[in-house]
Amino acid sequence: MIDKSKLNGATIRSFSPWVDRYLLSKFVRRQVQARYQGTVLGIFWSLLSPLLMLAVYSVVFRVIFKMRWGSGEENNLDFALQLFAGLVVFNFFAETVLRAPNLLLEQPNLVKKLRFPLEILAWINVGSSLMFMLPGLTLLLCCVAYSIGIFWSWCALPIIWLPLVIWLLGLSWFLSAIGIFVRDIGQMLGLAVSVLQFLSPIFYPISALPSWLQNWVALNPLSEVVEQTRAALFLGVWPSFMPWLMEMGASLVMASAGIWVFTRLRSGFADVL
């Protein structure tokens, strides 16, 4: 029997998605289906809602506040696409984080009545968020291809997002385990996410900030990802290695911390739910 209260090779293996890949794929599919079950527009909702938000933000920031992205010539579509690129990444992040504390809370049966590899709930969470991101991303790529062109650097997008995915996995393990014991987490996160939306370079490029503030915003793990995504999308710039490596390192630390907390608290899950 695996002693799941200690961190060892067997535990680490159980946190990788490979062993339960079939279960994982079934659950991700179920999450996606469940969201649109019974709706008329189905998967189009994951296109419609970001588009609607994009329209609102564009009108507010561009038309009312007369914001400009860069110094050169730019039309309304260019501006909207800059916003859209940021929003796609941010929505992926927000969706994953906001769902995380409820992963175990909403499924007491999986914890108490069944033998279920609870570790994969974090993978399911991140996996289904990625699925929800796909339609918006596809639309974004189509628009960029139409208005600017296609770049080889698009191939780097998965690499740019890898640290974010790992970071979110760690956060999901952490939040789902803590969320059972501290129910305030959900409320706190709602607040934190709204704040973070404005502290991340979603509605502005990081270069628009005064330099002392730039350093602080750069601490936000989202900043680097959003900026690199934009560079790869619009300018054909490949991500630079060192910042990416640092991101990756930080994410791995987060993931390890998440696994540690999850394994420590695991024995108490069934007692509380």
Add this chain to the structure above:
Amino acid sequence: MSSNLMLHAHNLGKDYFIYTNARQRLQHLLFGLSGKAQVFHALQGVSFDLAKGDSLGIIGQNGAGKSTLLQLICQTVTPTHGSLSVHGRIAPLLELGAGFNLDFTGRENIYMNAAILGLSEAQTNARLQSIIEFADIGQHLDQPVRFYSSGMYVRLAFAIASSIDPQILVIDEAISVGDGEFARKSFARIQELREKGVTLLFCSHALYQVEALCEKALWLHEGQVKAMGPAAQVVTAYREWLDIKTRDIPEISASKAISIGPSSVTGHAQIRAITVTCDEQTGRTLAVKNEHSCVHIKVEFASDPNVPTPTVLVIIHGANGMDITSTSTLMDQLSLTRNALGEGCATLVYDPCYFLKGTCYVSVYLMCESGIHVYEAQERHTRLDVTQENLALGLVSLPHCWSDGPL
């Protein structure tokens, strides 16, 4: 360790810590700081080995720790003490349909649930037809489970859970739901699995089911093993014990229902006071000397003068709950006298008292004139700690005489 060994539980125990707040619990789990948490022993010192094909029934009252034990075996709950090793695939039927998603159709839930229970897609496909046949829910299969009747729901869930070719089947009263026909079918399925050599753990209040399905039985009482052995023996012992308890249970609830207040005894009767005296000492715990002490049990009661005079029953229990002796005013044909308000008093005297060394308890029941209905019960009201001078064995010494040679 023999290769046939499927389950090995050694001194298995589960404590629940009762915390005052969530933060304390979190600290305990994360950093091992125990603080001032109260401990509740849900289960203590359970040991057993089950080989391939063994079947163990688990019996006991509500709250005895049965479900905790099953959860430990299914490894949904982590043991606090002892160790457990499991060799083989477990099908946990702790709650049927626990993994169902209500918005999905029966067919989708078959795949989902089977995946949770450990089947691959190909394995599920191979079993799909037999699952559908066994569940027998017709065209509802492609409707959302939300619209299923509870019977259909349970049938589908059992069909899936019993189709995964488990090596160990753990059933927590799951099949008591459902109609008679389905119950028969599921028992047939369980028997079929047993003949294939499945190890069965079965927990039920239906004792005849335990006897019918299991070779061995484990009787849990307040988190501890009270007996373990051949199912027939353990079930018989439990039934005997239960007979005493069930005689008591309505009495306890009756006493709660009746005790409206000291002034209102309309249509009823109630105990006003119980005074137990031993050699001039009065109290709830008394020291008693075998064949020397004199014990008085005085029961004061009040009753509605319009109801027939109540009777008083006194039972002396041993520490293990076994009855040592009992007597009542009805058995001894003593009719009590009451004043105009319906108040009266009965005193039972054991002089000397013949209890042997150990602890026993005095329970008092105020009953109707025919000794069937219980007005009020005061169980284990007084504790008697008995000491003796000689080395006699047993529960009581009886008045006796010896003669040297034939009488």
